[in-house]
Amino acid sequence: VTAQDVAEAKRQGASEADIHDYCKKELTGYKIPKHVEFREELPKTNVGKILRRELR
Numbered sequence: 001v002t003a004q005d006v007a008e009a010k011r012q013g014a015s016e017a018d019i020h021d022y023c024k025k026e027l028t029g030y031k032i033p034k035h036v037e038f039r040e041e042l043p044k045t046n047v048g049k050i051l052r053r054e055l056r
Contacts, residue, residue: 010038 009019016036023032043051 009022019036020032043054045051
């Protein structure tokens with residue numbers, strides 16, 4: 001499940017619980033995210049790379 005998929009699900013009205021339920025059905029236990037956070041956009045560097053350290 002990518003950030004893009006979650007963003008699209010949020011636009012369609014999905015909640016955190018919906019996303020967790022979907023992940024439980026589709027992913028193995030260790031891959032299920034502990035937290036789901038909705039953002040309008042991801043933090044990026046000047047060259048457009050995603051700042052992963054700010055997302056942690």
